[in-house]
Amino acid sequence: xxxxxxxxxxxxxxxxxxxxxxxxxxxxxxxxxxxxxxxxxxxxxxxxxxxxxxxxxxxxxxxxxxxxxxxxxxxxxxxxxxxxxxxxxxxxxxxxxxxxxxxxxxxxxxxxxxxxxxxxxxxxxxxxxxxxxxxxxxxxxxxxxxxxxxxxxxxxxxxxxxxxxxxxxxxxxxxxxxxxxxxxxxxxxxxxxxxxxxxxxxxxxxxxxxxxxxxxxxxxxxxxxxxxxxxxxxxxxxxxxxxxxxxxxxxxxxxxxxxxxxxxxxxxxxxxxxxxxxxxxxxxxxxxxxxxxxx
Numbered sequence: 001x002x003x004x005x006x007x008x009x010x011x012x013x014x015x016x017x018x019x020x021x022x023x024x025x026x027x028x029x030x031x032x033x034x035x036x037x038x039x040x041x042x043x044x045x046x047x048x049x050x051x052x053x054x055x056x057x058x059x060x061x062x063x064x065x066x067x068x069x070x071x072x073x074x075x076x077x078x079x080x081x082x083x084x085x086x087x088x089x090x091x092x093x094x095x096x097x098x099x100x101x102x103x104x105x106x107x108x109x110x111x112x113x114x115x116x117x118x119x120x121x122x123x124x125x126x127x128x129x130x131x132x133x134x135x136x137x138x139x140x141x142x143x144x145x146x147x148x149x150x151x152x153x154x155x156x157x158x159x160x161x162x163x164x165x166x167x168x169x170x171x172x173x174x175x176x177x178x179x180x181x182x183x184x185x186x187x188x189x190x191x192x193x194x195x196x197x198x199x200x201x202x203x204x205x206x207x208x209x210x211x212x213x214x215x216x217x218x219x220x221x222x223x224x225x226x227x228x229x230x231x232x233x234x235x236x237x238x239x240x241x242x243x244x245x246x247x248x249x250x251x252x253x254x255x256x257x258x259x260x261x262x263x264x265x266x267x268x269x270x271x272x273x274x275x276x277x278x279x280x281x282x283x284x285x286x287x288x289x290x291x292x293x294x295x
Contacts, residue, residue, distance in 0.1 A: 016113065017124065024113040025066050025120035027097040028160055031073070031087070031235045033132075034059035039114040039121075039158040041171070043130050043192055045092040051158035051173050052085040063089055064118035077195035081140025081203065081263060083173050083183055084191040097160060099185045100167040103144055110182070112150045113174045114159030121159075125150030139263030140201065143190075146170065146182035155207050204269075205237075205263030205291035207231015212254055213243060221245045221276065222252055236286035239277065246274035250285040262288065 004143060007015075031040040031050045038054035040063065048063060055061065066238030070146040071089050096233040104110065104127045114121045130147035148161060152172055161169045161182045171188060175181035194201050215221045221243040227234050247261060248271055263273075267290045275282040 030064040030115040077199040079201040083137040086195040111162045115155030123150040142270040143186040148180040152180045203291040204266035205289040208233040231290040
């Protein structure tokens with residue numbers, strides 16, 4: 001056999017990666033909403049998971065599969081706190097991809113497979129960080145912190161993140177400073193199941209319009225600039241002008257900090273609020289409600 005007929009290790013690796021992309025591309029779709037295009041993937045027959053923040057707030061949604069066929073999609077529900085949206089489509093012939101049974105390790109190869117106008121798109125990198133569960137800026141519990149070095153285009157957000165065996169780690173999305181993060185499949189399974197059952201994921205609700213203010217002597221508080229008369233805050237005795245300075249004795253670091261505290265598991269719980277009213281300290285117990293569904 002001549003030297004030129006022996007496949008090089010690099011060409012063999014290239015062919016293996018291309019084969020992984022071809023296989024995964026059967027399960028990913030382009031997701032088109034008003035003025036936006038992203039990626040989704042088959043979660044269950046007739047159900048597609050997509051990146052919540054990449055979808056328009058309203059208007060029609062359409063998917064384009066690997067065969068170029070377009071189909072209308074119906075929004076089942078969306079959870080901004082975990083960036084998971086669930087769509088119902090008429091097509092039930094699109095395959096699901098197998099998922100990884102274990103979490104990735106830093107330094108492992110990772111591949112993002114997405115769709116653009118129905119055609120496959122891909123990027124290759126490594127797992128740059130693999131850490132424990134964390135809470136998003138909106139209070140959603142993410143089962144593991146996975147960051148990739150793979151580049152991500154806007155149209156690729158919502159694509160599948162794969163390990164070197166071609167098994168799905170989760171959904172690739174943009175994180176802070178446009179880092180590529182992965183929403184793990186454990187999180188997707190939990191949230192998508194809730195969206196199927198209820199159409200939404202509950203969020204904590206105080207019934208207060210809050211504005212950050214600097215405290216005398218240092219620190220930050222949140223002033224109640226409005227109070228829902230029928231909300232949990234009013235029921236607990238919070239009044240307009242009150243400044244919340246601590247949550248269960250923990251100082252507040254701003255509105256985003258509070259939003260993380262009002263995740264789905266906060267609903268029904270009781271919290272002790274430390275307030276200042278006209279400069280005087282006050283403590284109240286507040287039972288967290290469920291955020292009303294917006295129409």
